Amino acid sequence: MTARLTARLTARLTARRLIHGAAALLAAVAFGATLWSGVDDGGTALAFGVLIAVGELTRWQGDGSRRAAPLGTAGSLSYALLGADAGHPAEHGAGQILTVVLVASLLGGVPHIWRGSSPTLDHLARRVLTVGFAAVCFQPLYSRGVFEHWDGSAYALCLVALLVLTALCDAVLAAALARSRTGWPFGPLLREELRGLLGIGSAVCATGAVMALAVAVAGLWALPVFCLPLLLTQLSLRRYAAVRATYRQTITSLARATEIAGYTPAGHARRVAALSLAVGRDLGLTGTELTVLEHAALMHDIGQLSLVDPVPAGATAQLPGAEQRRIALLGGAVVRQTGVASAVAVVVERQADPYRDQPVAARIVRAVNAYEEKSRDAGVEGPLRALEELRLATAGDYAPEVVESLARVLSRDCLTLPVAG
Numbered sequence: 001m002t003a004r005l006t007a008r009l010t011a012r013l014t015a016r017r018l019i020h021g022a023a024a025l026l027a028a029v030a031f032g033a034t035l036w037s038g039v040d041d042g043g044t045a046l047a048f049g050v051l052i053a054v055g056e057l058t059r060w061q062g063d064g065s066r067r068a069a070p071l072g073t074a075g076s077l078s079y080a081l082l083g084a085d086a087g088h089p090a091e092h093g094a095g096q097i098l099t100v101v102l103v104a105s106l107l108g109g110v111p112h113i114w115r116g117s118s119p120t121l122d123h124l125a126r127r128v129l130t131v132g133f134a135a136v137c138f139q140p141l142y143s144r145g146v147f148e149h150w151d152g153s154a155y156a157l158c159l160v161a162l163l164v165l166t167a168l169c170d171a172v173l174a175a176a177l178a179r180s181r182t183g184w185p186f187g188p189l190l191r192e193e194l195r196g197l198l199g200i201g202s203a204v205c206a207t208g209a210v211m212a213l214a215v216a217v218a219g220l221w222a223l224p225v226f227c228l229p230l231l232l233t234q235l236s237l238r239r240y241a242a243v244r245a246t247y248r249q250t251i252t253s254l255a256r257a258t259e260i261a262g263y264t265p266a267g268h269a270r271r272v273a274a275l276s277l278a279v280g281r282d283l284g285l286t287g288t289e290l291t292v293l294e295h296a297a298l299m300h301d302i303g304q305l306s307l308v309d310p311v312p313a314g315a316t317a318q319l320p321g322a323e324q325r326r327i328a329l330l331g332g333a334v335v336r337q338t339g340v341a342s343a344v345a346v347v348v349e350r351q352a353d354p355y356r357d358q359p360v361a362a363r364i365v366r367a368v369n370a371y372e373e374k375s376r377d378a379g380v381e382g383p384l385r386a387l388e389e390l391r392l393a394t395a396g397d398y399a400p401e402v403v404e405s406l407a408r409v410l411s412r413d414c415l416t417l418p419v420a421g
Helices: 002-037 042-057 070-080 094-108 110-114 121-143 152-182 186-218 222-255 268-282 288-298 302-306 321-338 342-349 360-375 382-392 400-412
Strands: none
Touching (some): 042 070, 042 094, 070 094, 070 121, 094 110, 094 121, 121 152, 152 186, 222 268, 222 288, 268 400, 288 342, 288 360, 342 360, 360 382, 382 400
16 A cells, blocks of 8 residues: 555646756757847847736636736736737747746745745746747748738737647646645546636637737837736735635635534534545536535534534534434525525535535535544544445445545545545
8 A cells, every 4th residue: 555655646646846957958959049149139038028927916826726926927927928029020039038037927926925825837837838838830831931921810820729729738837746746546537627718718819919019019108008908807816816716715704613612622623624625626526516516515513503403513414214214304494595606505514415416516415514524533444444334335325436436535635545446
């Protein structure tokens, strides 16, 4: 078991090191080439450098390890696809582009470093590799006059197509790096990244293409004009993120009501939610499905507030099936009265149903809640015994695929637990 865990960790670290190494090598070559040949079109380089630095200054921390810097990304891609400035052919090459982008990103990240929220190496590696891909694909072709006789629409479509390919490469890199950090399956991570391209990702690509085309015709004065819509979009996204954070805090506070009232042990809801999210990711849930799962896991015991006599230690998994379903229905009624999404209430209501009739989120919450109750305060071998009890009950109470996913998640956390197969 230890050898298997070591092999998994080694494979994950190897992938991450390869990406970091490729980015470092590309950055070193670009920096050396720029030092050797000097900076061409210094005014243009300075303007785009300032834009990228401002974009990094205004970025914010998203969910998990995500960092949102749409303006910096759009400015970097626009510079990579810049062929002319006010009708005059640009003279910078791919090496200078990478150097300017890297230096500007580092300078823009200084305040975040000072506050202790420094951009990770993953963030910089993705930026270097994606911008490098766009610049290496576009600049040599433009300098050789390949696009000289293309009409405006064909040239614009070419830029958009190249940006789409660059965005796809970035999504693959982001999913691979997230896989190496967390051990979550690559497929669901990639789907989540691709889904993100339909939102702010499409706005970033469109702004990058428009700025490159506008600067080619109108000069550098086009930069502040065409980056303004993206700034406004970024402001709206930050407000939306703040609303979501407040909403989650409200749900967390509601979930703590059972702990404050003494119905459940301290931290039980948070532990069930964290482990449920890990199992959900392992099973391929993404986006809204994970949000519903987390909220339902946090509030899964709220029905106990309607009981006259508390369940000992809040351990509902030991109760008869009819009593479990009654508490679940009471919990769903409470959730509906709080104004939380109806999908969350459905999961809470159906967590005690036979697993074949449950949605996936309810199956996960039921199995994880039972595991947490059975392994809590059960000693060193408690997790092993709890998992074996769940496996023995897969004939009727717990979904087999959820129990095995739970075992995989626990094994990735370096617990000594059996893994099927």
